[in-house]
Amino acid sequence: MPHAKPLACALILALVAGLAAPDALAQKKKRAKAKPAAVSAACTDFYAHANAGWFKVNALLPGVPALSAMEQLNDRARQQQLDLLNASMSAPQGNVQKLLGDFWASGLDEAAVERDGAAPIAPLLARIDAIKKPKDVAAAIAALHQVGIPVAFNFGADVDLNDLDRHIGYFSQGGLGLPDPAYYTRTDAPTRDLVGRYNGYMQKILVLTGVPQAEAAAQAQQAIELETRIAQFSRPLVDLRDPRRNYAAVPVDTLGKTYRNLQLAEFLKAQGVKDDAVSIANPELFAQLNVLVSQLKPAQWKTYLRWRVGDAMAPYLSRAWREPNFEFRGRLLGGQRLPVLRQYAVLDAINQAAGPMLAREYVARYLPDTSRARAQEIAANVRTALANSIDTDPRLGPQARTEAKAKLEALKIEVGAPRRDLDYTVQPMGRGSFGSNMLIASTWHHREEMKRIGRGNADRRWDVLPQQPALSYDITQNRLIVTAAVLQAPVFDLSQDTASQYGSFGALVGRELHHAIDNKGRFVDAKAEFRDWWTPSETAAWDTLAGRVASQYGAYPVPMAGGPKVNGTQVRDVAIADQAGVELAWAAFNATQSNPAQEARQNFYTGWARLWPQLLTREAATTLAASGVHPPGQWRANAPLINQSGFGEAFGCKAGAAMQAKADQRVTLWPGPATSM
Structure with missing residues (x-):
């Protein structure tokens, strides 16, 4: 029959198709539902992929704004320092550990710090009280710099911008209790409020140094007036960002005549500095200081110096000193809610x-x-x-x-x-007075810093x-x-x-x-x-x-x-x-x-x-x-x-x-x- 073969073929094809239909449909369905190959987590966000373990075990604690692996590294190093100091306190190995252990123990002994009161700074206050004439002021300034308390100005070692192989001494602006010279001259209400609170803080510190309460307000105003005279010749903070603008080498042998009242040549000798040049990038300021030494009464300088010593040492003395210092510098200026724990405060002091x-x-x-x-x-x-x-x-x-x-x-x-390395010859500290140990260590640190000044010391x-x-x-x-x-x-x-x-x-x-x-x-x-x-x-x-x-x-x-x-x-x-x-x-x-x-x-x-x-x-x-x-x-x-x-x-x-x-x-x-x- 002429159509037999095609029909047979059709039946066979249909049969084959029927037998194959379920698999074919399944495959078709699979193809229809197939999704693109999954992209690995590493190719999507490698940061999340690589740090999944870290995120699983870390979380922000209440009141803590940030946490990172690098912050944890800092915390670990800090704990290592605490462990080292504790070991040095209990079983020191060598002279340096003995010094550190005693320093640490004296700082942790809060009862001893309270008993100590103002005793650690009594010799400094006596040195200031010995000022009788204008010519005595410069020597007192130099003496306070020697113990690491910069007054009237700053002086430190840094690289000579004309010879990077050496450090020279930089005379630069400083001596102010407020962080910005502009605060002393601005007239807006917030600044005036800040200066008023600064005055109140200053009065508390002056009273603690021995100033009668009845005289505290007048003396605080004298100190602020002196600082204002310094601030008027200080450069704006933005001008201090450019190192070149804050470098000007001058020969040391010209200082004696140029700054006779300030006695900068004698100042360098007192710091143990022997060099042929220093940097004075703001000569107008130092000319003003030179005038102020002879122009202002010694009593005003004594008030200012007592204030600067008390303010600098307040964090290391008894609670009567620490609390007003924290309220002004920590809470008001620094935005801190609470003082740091005692052990961390002492560690910071030792590092400083x-x-x-x-x-x-x-x-x-x-x-x-x-x-x-x-x-x-x-x-x-x-x-x-x-x-x-x-x-x-x-x-x-x-x-x-x-x-x-x-x-x-x-x-x-x-x-x-x-x-x-450094020279670790230091006056023995002992465990009796944290404030005194702070001054001993600060004097040593200043001495070693001054040794950096000179050729080949950079x-x-x-x-x-x-x-x-x-x-x-x-x-x-x-x-x-x-x-x-x-x-x-x-x-x-x-x-x-x-x-x-x-x-x-x-x-x-x-x-x-x-x-x-x-x-x-x-x-x-x-x-x-x-x-x-x-x-x-x-x-x-x-x-x-x-x-x-x-x-x-x-x-x-x-x-x-x-x-x-x-x-x-x-x-x-x-x-x-x-x-x-x-x-x-x-x-x-x-x-x-x-x-x-x-x-x-x-x-x-x-x-x-x-x-x-x-x-x-x-x-x-x-x-x-x-x-x-x-x-x-x-x-x-x-x-x-x-x-x-x-x-x-x-x-x-x-x-x-x-x-x-x-x-x-x-x-x-x-x-x-x-x-x-």
């Missing part, structure tokens, strides 16, 4: 007056040689990575590259503590104590400073693998070393001379980079703030440094490893992200958005990784995912080895 002593013992106890050696090794490798990256820097021309490399070759890496100490977590680039000395306290988790952990160490510590080293050649480092060359070694085209290239970074960060929301975006312009310098740190550490890590495994590559980025977990109240997050120069923790962790192809390769993130920008949208500093595996 005897910080290098505590540093010496802290380093010995908490920094193993293995940690120091490993930190130096990683830092050196990152420095090499930066030197190599300069060759591929598209922004720097040949001359600038040569200068940058020379600067890196000369750069010093100092880990743990300053290279040069590297005598750091501007941060080794027991305080810090990792920073010192632009004037062209050195990387790594404190002992920062060499612990989450920054540095020997129990973690090499990749993690480079991702955390190595990246922080890279971000600081980058400052040697960035838009700030450009102003100091390899010979430690102040000059701009960038050309206008190199400056323009940097500005272009900064603009791209600002735009990238400006698109990110501020976590926990409820709406505001990150101020990209405000945070761009920190953001660029973070980007540099990650790129350089990645390059250094890969240079030391032969084809690292995927797990190691992932650990590198995890090490970086675990530096930045933070919790903020909405108010704290809003404040950060408005005024902070650091990006929120989420973007410090994520943004540099979004720009790295190596991150995408390590975690399998596709271009265009939240954690992997497309190639044409990535911001990178160096297009060479730093951004590839």
Whole structure:
């Protein structure tokens, strides 16, 4: 039959189709309901992914506005200092621990502090009472500076801007009890109210120094009048931000004639300073002081000096002194709700007056040689990575590259503590008087500071104590400073693998070393001379980079703030440094490893992200958005990784995912080895 074959074929096909229909329908349904392949948490928000464990065990306590991994590091270092002081108090090992233990014990003995009253400052008050004639004033000023109480003006050691290898003495404005010279002359109601409350505080302190209550108001007004005369010749605070405007070297041998009444030449001798030059950037102020010494009656100077001594020492004396000091300086000026716990107040006092002593013992106890050696090794490798990256820097021309490399070759890496130790010969303290011990330690500290003045002394100490977590680039000395306290988790952990160490510590080293050649480092060359070694085209290239970074960060929301975006312009310098740190550490890590495994590559980025977990109240997050120069923790962790192809390769993130920008949208500093595996 002519239609048999087609019909048979149709039946067979129908049968086959029928038999296959359930599976086919199932497949069709599956295809219809199929969802895109899930994007891993690492590719969505690596910050949350890497720090899930931290967020699980941490929460904000009532009244605490912020918490972060870095704050926990600070807290740990602080507790280590307390443990060290307690051990020094109970079983001191050596002379320095004996001094620290006695200092600590005297501060914790509140009953003894109450019994002590004003006794610790009695010798200083007697020295002031000995002033009879105008010529006695200058010697009393010098004597108070010797014990670490600056009056009338400030004097300290800092780098000579014309010779970065030396420190000179800086005579600068000071001697005021209010934080801004403008307070003394402004007439608006809030300022007048503040000055009135300042007057009331001053009266309380003067009475405690022995001034009769009936004379306190008149004497307080005399002290304020003297401070006002000083303030009128002091520069606005904004003018103090420019180091160049606050530096003016003058020969020491001219001081005797120029400031005869103030006796600045004799002042230097009293401080143990022997140098041929000092800086006096505001000669009008010191000319005014020179006049005031002879013009005002000695009694007015005595009142002012008694006030300044009482105010400076009030936090270390009995409750009668501490309470009015806290009400004015802590609560009114500082916004503190409550005084800090006694042990923390004493620790702060010890760090202020005897910080290098505590540093010496802290380093010995908490920094193993293995940690120091490993930190130096990683830092050196990152420095090499930066030197190599300069060759591929598209922004720097040949001359600038040569200068940058020379600067890196000369750069010093100092880990743990300053290279040069101090003289710890100090008057014995004992445990009887915390206030007296404070003066003993402060006198020692001032003596050691004065020793920094002179040629070849600029590297005598750091501007941060080794027991305080810090990792920073010192632009004037062209050195990387790594404190002992920062060499612990989450920054540095020997129990973690090499990749993690480079991702955390190595990246922080890279971000600081980058400052040697960035838009700030450009102003100091390899010979430690102040000059701009960038050309206008190199400056323009940097500005272009900064603009791209600002735009990238400006698109990110501020976590926990409820709406505001990150101020990209405000945070761009920190953001660029973070980007540099990650790129350089990645390059250094890969240079030391032969084809690292995927797990190691992932650990590198995890090490970086675990530096930045933070919790903020909405108010704290809003404040950060408005005024902070650091990006929120989420973007410090994520943004540099979004720009790295190596991150995408390590975690399998596709271009265009939240954690992997497309190639044409990535911001990178160096297009060479730093951004590839």
